[in-house]
Amino acid sequence: MQEELAKNREKERLLYQQARLASMGEMIGNIAHQWRQPLSELGIHLYKLKKFYKIRQKESFDETYEDAKRVIKKMSQTIDDFRNFFNAQKPKETFLVSDVIDDTLTMLKGTLKNEQITVRVTAEEKVSIYGYKSELTQVLINLITNAKDAFVEKGCKDRYIDINAAKFDGQTISITVRDNAGGIDEEILEKIFEPYFTTKQPSLGTGLGLYMSKMIIENSMHGSIEVFNAGSGACFDIKVPIELKEEKRE
Numbered sequence: 001m002q003e004e005l006a007k008n009r010e011k012e013r014l015l016y017q018q019a020r021l022a023s024m025g026e027m028i029g030n031i032a033h034q035w036r037q038p039l040s041e042l043g044i045h046l047y048k049l050k051k052f053y054k055i056r057q058k059e060s061f062d063e064t065y066e067d068a069k070r071v072i073k074k075m076s077q078t079i080d081d082f083r084n085f086f087n088a089q090k091p092k093e094t095f096l097v098s099d100v101i102d103d104t105l106t107m108l109k110g111t112l113k114n115e116q117i118t119v120r121v122t123a124e125e126k127v128s129i130y131g132y133k134s135e136l137t138q139v140l141i142n143l144i145t146n147a148k149d150a151f152v153e154k155g156c157k158d159r160y161i162d163i164n165a166a167k168f169d170g171q172t173i174s175i176t177v178r179d180n181a182g183g184i185d186e187e188i189l190e191k192i193f194e195p196y197f198t199t200k201q202p203s204l205g206t207g208l209g210l211y212m213s214k215m216i217i218e219n220s221m222h223g224s225i226e227v228f229n230a231g232s233g234a235c236f237d238i239k240v241p242i243e244l245k246e247e248k249r250e
Ligand SMILES: Nc1ncnc2c1ncn2[C@@H]1O[C@H](COP(=O)(O)OP(=O)(O)OP(=O)(O)O)[C@@H](O)[C@H]1O
Pocket: 022, 142, 146, 147, 149, 150, 179, 181, 183, 184, 192, 193, 197, 198, 199, 200, 204, 205, 206, 207, 208, 209, 210, 211, 234
């Protein structure tokens, strides 16, 4: 019994690592994207510095130097954003759902722009959750990445993802992520949360994204996640308790 539990835990840990590694590849692409522009800005600043130095324009030289420093600061901020997410050893905290949505969209900016996806967010102010911020971020990344994959696979023209966060009742927050990528076949709707269930080629998906998301929502955040087809796409509905503090639960 004890042994089996330990084995299961080890299996879950490995699954979790695998899923994190898979999303890391995606993230590295996003960092690269977010660096491309500041890098070319830096190139221009360097060119200007050389020019202003040659013609002894001290004031312009100093200004450009400050501009370049600002760009470098922005680039290092990008790294911090991503590192905070991946080295998430932070304790549980009370956080605003809208902050997590913003952070997630910032990290995925590259992908969303490349794939011409418009994300529309309606989040009630002051909707907060007690837990690990990075876990909810991970779930949102998985859902948004899945919608992106569906848009690409089906070659959709108009690509919208609607994210909504609102109080559902006095104790629960509802977060929905909905796309217009055509939805999920009814026959597989039941299976998509199973580990390794995927309709993608091995190089494009491991089938762990939704399994991980469900584990996070159910086991760590004590909530639920459901999926249904709505209108022209899939809708994932997450329900989590509001500010469920540890001491209250135990
Ligand atoms: N928004 C969506 N639209 C259409 N199909 C979806 C959507 N989200 C999930 N699916 C289906 O559910 C399957 C399982 O998703 P899941 O995120 O668990 O794995 P994956 O995306 O295939 O691989 P991974 O996330 O591990 O890279 C997908 O392969 C896809 O068929």
